[in-house]
Amino acid sequence: MEQVKSTAAFVANCSSHVVVDSAGIERVVENIQDKIPKIEWDFEGIHYFDDGPLTVQYLFVLDTLNFCFWPDKDLSYDDLASGLKEALQNDKSVFDADRLQKFTGLQLRNLLKWPRPLPLEDERIRLLHEVGFELERSFGGKASKLVQSCGKSAAKLVATIASHFPGFRDHSVYKGHQIFLYKRAQIFAADLYGAFKGQGYGEFNDISSVTIFADYIVPAMLQKLGVLKYSSTLASIIESNNEIVSGSEEEVELRACSIYAVEKMRDLITVKSGKQVLSVELDLWLWAYGVQNPSLPHHRTLSIYY
Numbered sequence: 001m002e003q004v005k006s007t008a009a010f011v012a013n014c015s016s017h018v019v020v021d022s023a024g025i026e027r028v029v030e031n032i033q034d035k036i037p038k039i040e041w042d043f044e045g046i047h048y049f050d051d052g053p054l055t056v057q058y059l060f061v062l063d064t065l066n067f068c069f070w071p072d073k074d075l076s077y078d079d080l081a082s083g084l085k086e087a088l089q090n091d092k093s094v095f096d097a098d099r100l101q102k103f104t105g106l107q108l109r110n111l112l113k114w115p116r117p118l119p120l121e122d123e124r125i126r127l128l129h130e131v132g133f134e135l136e137r138s139f140g141g142k143a144s145k146l147v148q149s150c151g152k153s154a155a156k157l158v159a160t161i162a163s164h165f166p167g168f169r170d171h172s173v174y175k176g177h178q179i180f181l182y183k184r185a186q187i188f189a190a191d192l193y194g195a196f197k198g199q200g201y202g203e204f205n206d207i208s209s210v211t212i213f214a215d216y217i218v219p220a221m222l223q224k225l226g227v228l229k230y231s232s233t234l235a236s237i238i239e240s241n242n243e244i245v246s247g248s249e250e251e252v253e254l255r256a257c258s259i260y261a262v263e264k265m266r267d268l269i270t271v272k273s274g275k276q277v278l279s280v281e282l283d284l285w286l287w288a289y290g291v292q293n294p295s296l297p298h299h300r301t302l303s304i305y306y
């Protein structure tokens, strides 16, 4: 995760379309008075949880598909999390590695009770096949074995996922430099931490090294709070719902500056209060408020990473 932090800082330092405003960070930290509003993992009550390895399998499948809902204006992350939960409750073997490798678009759509093709449905299916195949080849078919192989290190988990599952390699090249954002791999570690309350499969000695998950909600929330400032061209692209190309300077800056800004916010909280906070906690607070503001304009990029 050091790579995520250092490359996000590189982008923030030579950014052209997005500025991280230190005064905005100061204001937010003052307003929350060093207390991040506490949001419970699964505050929505939509996730599967049974305290065992099947929950790990569920979360890995969930985060394999945890991207790009906005092209269908009625679809949201909640539909995915609750649809997969119901499917698992009805059939405990639905996410077995051999079955993941055979999923079709129509089956996934039916499973989620979605009446039309999902956004990037062919990519979702390709990624499910990849996950089923590699889980079977290297981890006895079980996401729980993948987690256990990482010895309570979230950093090792992210690195292991990125090395085994190409679909999780959330990298970009920006001004000639490779930038690491790892949204879905990191959120899997955070989901384990949140669901298992830091115990068992959710115990990580280095959870503080996880950054925020650079999606399309957190940047919008940071902009609303005055932490991110956009160039007038970028602001008008976002406000008019025009698409931003994956890998473009604008897109990488939106994501990387969000990571950098929240790391700065976290440092400032520590300086002001002496308290250590986790980026995972800041992320859940920002995200939960962001999704409760559906009118918040967010950037639109077709991407398998977020």
Ligand SMILES: Nc1nc2c(c(CN[C@H]3C=C[C@H](O)[C@@H]3O)cn2[C@@H]2O[C@H](COP(=O)(O)O)[C@@H](O)[C@H]2O)c(=O)[nH]1
Pocket: 040, 041, 042, 043, 044, 066, 067, 068, 069, 070, 075, 076, 077, 078, 191, 194, 212, 213, 214, 215, 216, 217, 218, 283, 284, 287, 291, 306
């Ligand atoms: N940064 C960040 N991004 C997150 C999540 C989550 C859900 N995390 C669960 C963990 C605990 C809670 O109980 C949550 O349920 C989804 N997303 C992203 O949001 C977008 C979906 O938006 P909309 O189209 O409006 O549904 C999409 O990019 C999706 O990948 C998060 O926590 N942090």
